[in-house]
Amino acid sequence: MGIVRKTRSVDTILELFEDTDHAFSGVSLIERLRDQMNKTTVYRILDRLEDEGIIHSFQDQKGLTWYAKCQSCASGQHTDLHPHFQCRSCGRTSCLHVKITIPLIRNHQIEGAELLMTGLCDQCT
């Protein structure tokens, strides 16, 4: 929809997401980019990138928002259904590229699903 200009700030954020299934929390991005841009800017860029289908967001069990790169989504169309994993020890959070089965629920029209798995990552086991 709206044109997303490739500004210095946008590039900085896009680089972080490049070639990784690692997710970043909004809070961690604000901290990390503190010297380079305002927190309002961070959130607004994340919003735009999500609108464009370049990244997607999800919530963790504390209610924090996390962002990660999309693999195959388009503008306004987030279609890549996959679970996320958060390590309770190191906090690392990432996309899992596995198929998940969503149960059918009688009389309900299911449109989306978010699965968050928690435990220990390979580093922390």
Added chain:
Amino acid sequence: MGIVRKTRSVDTILELFEDTDHAFSGVSLIERLRDQMNKTTVYRILDRLEDEGIIHSFQDQKGLTWYAKCQSCASGQHTDLHPHFQCRSCGRTSCLHVKITIPLIRNHQIEGAELLMTGLCDQCT
């Protein structure tokens, strides 16, 4: 662990959860009980009931906390793994008593999982 006294406030909240798979958001409880108790009290009672394995909590896609009755959990032991559903039209949110399959992830030790399904409920279809 800690003794949970059955006070008027606790009873009031417990009654809401009785015999239903309907979930309540913290915010909605505070609003609903505004004339009967302080919001700090609401949150503290919810915490205690969750510690005791009487209710459980989960997050929705906006990061709000929801609470619902447990079916078979014990003090300090939330073992009832099931998905939740939130209607995008009316906002009603509830526990789904269906089995879900959590994928195995190589090198990861999975300890928990939360599945939130969204769509339209029977009333809103």
Added chain:
DNA sequence: TTGTTATTGCAACCTTGTTGCTTTAATTAA
């Protein structure tokens, strides 16, 4: 270059939830 429009910075604000501390109510001991 200049004009147009998207993007950014900043301060102020909002919502959800938490904390410290005093007061009140429930339970237990006498």
Added chain:
DNA sequence: TTAATTAAAGCAACAAGGTTGCAATAACAA
């Protein structure tokens, strides 16, 4: 029954995450 004990409740202040309005700036197109 009354007094002592301790959990629970009320209140105000605070904190974290996130949003909004508006003026200033940077991209882009003409």
